[in-house]
Amino acid sequence: MTEMVHVVVMGVAGSGKTTVARILAERLGWPYAEADEFHPPENIAKMSAGEPLTDEDRWPWLRAIRDWMTARSQAGESAVVTCSALKVAYRDLLREAEGRVRFVHLTAQAPLLEDRMEHRAGHFMPTSLLTSQLATLEPLTDAEDGVTISVEEPPDAVADRAMAALHLSEERS
Numbered sequence: 001m002t003e004m005v006h007v008v009v010m011g012v013a014g015s016g017k018t019t020v021a022r023i024l025a026e027r028l029g030w031p032y033a034e035a036d037e038f039h040p041p042e043n044i045a046k047m048s049a050g051e052p053l054t055d056e057d058r059w060p061w062l063r064a065i066r067d068w069m070t071a072r073s074q075a076g077e078s079a080v081v082t083c084s085a086l087k088v089a090y091r092d093l094l095r096e097a098e099g100r101v102r103f104v105h106l107t108a109q110a111p112l113l114e115d116r117m118e119h120r121a122g123h124f125m126p127t128s129l130l131t132s133q134l135a136t137l138e139p140l141t142d143a144e145d146g147v148t149i150s151v152e153e154p155p156d157a158v159a160d161r162a163m164a165a166l167h168l169s170e171e172r173s
Helices: 017-028 041-048 055-074 088-094 110-118 127-136 155-165
Strands: 005-010 079-082 100-107 146-150
Touching: 005 017, 005 055, 005 088, 017 079, 017 100, 017 155, 041 055, 055 079, 055 088, 100 155, 146 155
Parallel strands: 005 079, 005 100, 100 146
Antiparallel strands: none
16 A cells, blocks of 8 residues: 655745645645644634744644544545644654655745735734744754745745655656
């Protein structure tokens, strides 16, 4: 049986996780999940109020994402999911999912991230929390299965680079 692969598109708010993940999922023909949908109402209320989440707030959310990936593996599906996955410890938990968990870390300079956050509609994350996310962020280590890609080019080009770096092809199921 072929090992299932889960691509976690990670990074701080405004890095384009949702846009790039949707492109990857469509190209690969894999199920897609948005990490924000796994947050309990308490976390959304906290972030909406401009209050950063604590590790204690994040653990149940991260376990829910891990469990979703495991369920996809058990259904014989690879998948794409977004998740800020800011710390190595968070990514360690995500890697507990059944299947191979790979990361695409989207990066950009703070002014671009701020601009993107200020111009997006319908999202609960205020621009004021970007500083705390950038301070919390631990880049991918050499021991982690993933790639880091700048998002200072169009989303389709970012997705092209991610697929090439991870050796993923549109025929893969």
